[in-house]
Amino acid sequence: MNCHARIPRAALVAATMLVLASPLAAQGTGRGAAWGGGGAVPVTPPPPLGDADTLPPDKYFGVTENDLARTKLEKLVKPGGFAVYIVTDMEGLAGVVNNGREMSNGRSGNSPDHQRFRQELTDELNAAIAGARRGGATQFFVVEGHGANNFRNVLVDKVDSAAMLLRGWPRPNVMETGVNSRMNLMMVVGNHPNAGTPGIIAHSYALGGPMTVNGMKLNESGISAFIGAEFGVPLGMVSGDDSYAAEMKEAFPSAEVVTVKIALSGSGGAMMPLPRVHAQIKAAATKAVQRAKAGQVKLVTFSKPYHVAWCIRNTFAQPVYEVMAKPQGFTLTPDTAAGPRCFTYDTNKAEDIGTIMNLVEWAALKP
Amino acid sequence: MPMSFPRCTRPLLALLIASAVALPGQAGERGGPGTGPNVFQGKHLPFENxxxxxxxxxxxxxxxxxxxxxxxxxxxxxxxxxxxxxxxxxxxxxxxxxxxxxxxxxxxxxxxxxxxxxxxxxxxxxxxxxxxxxxxxxxxxxxxxxxxxxxxxxxxxxxxxxxxxxxxxxxxxxxxxxxxxxxxxxxxxxxxxxxxxxxxxxxxxxxxxxxxxxxxxxxxxxxxxxxxxxxxxxxxxxxxxxxxxxxxxxxxxxxxxxxxxxxxxxxxxxxAGAFAPFKMDKPYRVEFTVQSSMSDDVVGQIAAMSGFTLEKTGLRSFRFTTESARQIGYLIDAMQPWVTR
Structure with a gap:
């Protein structure tokens, strides 16, 4: 979902100061010298970074907002049809190996590769929608699950016109916004394997390793499926690299799995031809819908209460810890035996895990 | 697209099964001596007939x-x-x-x-x-x-x-x-x-x-x-x-x-069999001089990290002997990040 090295706050402060100090900014505020007018440009110090910067606003993240998003989405599902909920990500797209320039605009602020892979994301998504439609699906709800460009990567003018997009951030839950019992099937396009596994851009949100539920390791798609399962939505189709495919086949044996590339390192691999990948995703989506209609896609459920355990990434340790430690309606238990940045949480609501991931994302992204 | 799916998915499936198990890697398929198995070495690519x-x-x-x-x-x-x-x-x-x-x-x-x-x-x-x-x-x-x-x-x-x-x-x-x-x-x-x-x-x-x-x-x-x-x-x-x-x-x-x-x-x-594989006598005596942007120290450290023992023969110059040409490839792999840097 998000796997980028974060810009340290000091750099952000410096960048803010630079912007404020630029002649253009001075012009905009109506004070100081005009462009080329000579003379010193007054430097306005940036406002102090208060809690607002480190803490997500409560209203975006609480349980109430999950309910709100779910209710709104429920109303959009037409009864009598077959609604597919598609979670998208980018690290597991065909052709992708490089986190620096392909997954975001990076330091250059304009990476042609990132822009082109947004097209590939849209192509693979469209293939899934076309395939699902051929299998009998009637509605398509698409979650933007990739953090770059603030969760806006699908090309809105190129995506299948029947799709509705859940895009932008912050929003309740990260990759499962509004998933509800009126959805018939979940699919995942372009996701990646768990942190620490031998796969391409392997990571788990901004965590230091895989999250476990009742002791079972779940990758990002696993978490999506876990939350979907509580609403009775089974996972029917996924796509990603071979390492991810192996994880998914083990955890979700009844899901269709499309392998789009073979990992040869965390940032290198053998890519299946893109047109073939699109055809395979389309075929798998068709099959998934047909099998779901025949009741052949199994729901993978966990026993309650869910015992959730995770460690946050050491690079984000302090800010994430701060976020975690502040009351957000969750009481997290530090798991010092597992490590200095490890927590456990027991809950009867799978959506809570999505909210906790949202907190981690906040610490990593801070839009 | 000239080929059909069943033909290309079969080897892919076999590959997935193979890759699901951490590949133990045979002696010849490992990195430098002593680096331990690398799950990526010896992986096979999908193919058509x-x-x-x-x-x-x-x-x-x-x-x-x-x-x-x-x-x-x-x-x-x-x-x-x-x-x-x-x-x-x-x-x-x-x-x-x-x-x-x-x-x-x-x-x-x-x-x-x-x-x-x-x-x-x-x-x-x-x-x-x-x-x-x-x-x-x-x-x-x-x-x-x-x-x-x-x-x-x-x-x-x-x-x-x-x-x-x-x-x-x-x-x-x-x-x-x-x-x-x-x-x-x-x-x-x-x-x-x-x-x-x-x-x-x-x-x-x-x-x-x-x-x-x-x-x-x-x-x-x-x-x-x-x-x-x-x-x-x-x-x-x-x-x-x-x-x-x-x-x-x-x-x-x-x-x-x-x-x-x-x-x-x-x-x-x-x-038609016109070309034969290129062979040289074993053991291979590999001698090289790294480009001047690299120092002796760096080369020594890289080699040691990757498990290679190099014999220094001169300024930025080294020698090592191996029975496997793959080891030459792994040595070049180890050097490459320092080259592009």
Whole structure:
């Protein structure tokens, strides 16, 4: 979902100061010298970074907002049809190996590769929608699950016109916004394997390793499926690299799995031809819908209460810890035996895990 | 798309099953001695039935390119901050696409010659080994891209391949070619015989019983490779060197025609048994001098980290002996991050 090295706050402060100090900014505020007018440009110090910067606003993240998003989405599902909920990500797209320039605009602020892979994301998504439609699906709800460009990567003018997009951030839950019992099937396009596994851009949100539920390791798609399962939505189709495919086949044996590339390192691999990948995703989506209609896609459920355990990434340790430690309606238990940045949480609501991931994302992204 | 799904998914399935288990790796498939198993080494690539071709795409040796700004993005990891803000216009706007079309021409030619399964390896460090545009590549090709990867010049090559081709050979470091270099070395020899990038790869491929059938590049690269690989190959001169950043070049259209024709000829002759794998006497006595941007210390540290024991023979110069050509590949892998830095 998000796997980028974060810009340290000091750099952000410096960048803010630079912007404020630029002649253009001075012009905009109506004070100081005009462009080329000579003379010193007054430097306005940036406002102090208060809690607002480190803490997500409560209203975006609480349980109430999950309910709100779910209710709104429920109303959009037409009864009598077959609604597919598609979670998208980018690290597991065909052709992708490089986190620096392909997954975001990076330091250059304009990476042609990132822009082109947004097209590939849209192509693979469209293939899934076309395939699902051929299998009998009637509605398509698409979650933007990739953090770059603030969760806006699908090309809105190129995506299948029947799709509705859940895009932008912050929003309740990260990759499962509004998933509800009126959805018939979940699919995942372009996701990646768990942190620490031998796969391409392997990571788990901004965590230091895989999250476990009742002791079972779940990758990002696993978490999506876990939350979907509580609403009775089974996972029917996924796509990603071979390492991810192996994880998914083990955890979700009844899901269709499309392998789009073979990992040869965390940032290198053998890519299946893109047109073939699109055809395979389309075929798998068709099959998934047909099998779901025949009741052949199994729901993978966990026993309650869910015992959730995770460690946050050491690079984000302090800010994430701060976020975690502040009351957000969750009481997290530090798991010092597992490590200095490890927590456990027991809950009867799978959506809570999505909210906790949202907190981690906040610490990593801070839009 | 010429092939059907069932044919391509079967080997893929077998591969998935194989890769689900952490590959133990045989002794010969590991990294440097003592580095332990690397799950990525010894992985096999998906394939179609029929004659298999591995095409090494090396941008520095492609047709028309003569300048670093045409073959490097300028934003590679470790590039100076001032160049890390925008890509070079010719690289992004023209040469990446031309490179992809060259690879397509090689595939087209090889198909004409009777090949049915294609792997293209993006072996040039521009844009972190991501020069070829996947979305413009022939739809039958499995594209190897990104870095690091095991034996990056020929990652995934194994004995199931019928032949190995080089689109974009460069002349060795210090020679009178266009953008001449030999990985990160000023000099490189095995058993006292100087080898360029193509010949080093040919030696590793030779141990897998795979021979080189086509080499395209500038005249200096083709001439010196002819001297290094006595078993012959189809040589295609796509440009003539008149300086280390200057050349007499053909039109890209002409280059693509030459490469397609050369690849077709190469597959036909390979199938007729015209080329033999390149072999040298074992143990291999590998001697090299690293380029002057690297210090003795750095080389020693890299080698030690990767489990190689090098014998120092002079300023920035080292020797090691091995029974396996793969180890030469793993040593070059270990050096590469320091070279592009």
């Amino acid at each position: 029929g004659f298999r071709v591995y095409i090494v795409s090396n941008m520095a040796g492609m047709g028309a390119a003569v300048d670093m700004k045409e073959v490097m993005a300028g934003t590679e990891a470790g590039a100076p901050a001032q160049t890390n803000t925008a890509s070079f216009a010719d690289y992004e706007g023209r040469f990446r696409s031309l490179l992809t079309q060259e690879a397509n021409a090689a595939v087209r030619g090889a198909r004409l010659g009777g090949a049915r399964s294609f792997v293209v390896g993006d072996a040039h460090p521009g844009n972190s080994f991501g020069n070829i545009l996947p979305w413009e590549l022939d739809s039958a090709v499995v594209l190897v891209r990104g870095f690091p990867r095991p034996i990056f010049m020929i990652s995934g090559l194994d004995s199931t391949f019928g032949t190995l081709m080089f689109d974009g050979a460069v002349a060795s470091a210090g020679s009178k070619g266009i953008l001449p270099h030999t990985f990160g070395f000023d000099a490189f020899s095995v058993n006292g015989k100087p080898l360029n990038e193509v010949a080093i790869s040919a030696l590793i491929a030779g141990e897998m019983r795979v021979s080189v059938s086509m080499v395209a590049g500038d005249d200096a690269a083709i001439e010196e490779t002819r001297a290094m690989l006595p078993n012959g190959f189809v040589g295609i001169i796509t440009k003539y060197a008149v300086g280390r950043q200057a050349g007499i070049t053909y039109s890209p259209v002409r280059v693509r025609q030459m490469i397609a024709a050369g690849a077709a000829e190469a597959v036909r002759r390979e199938k």
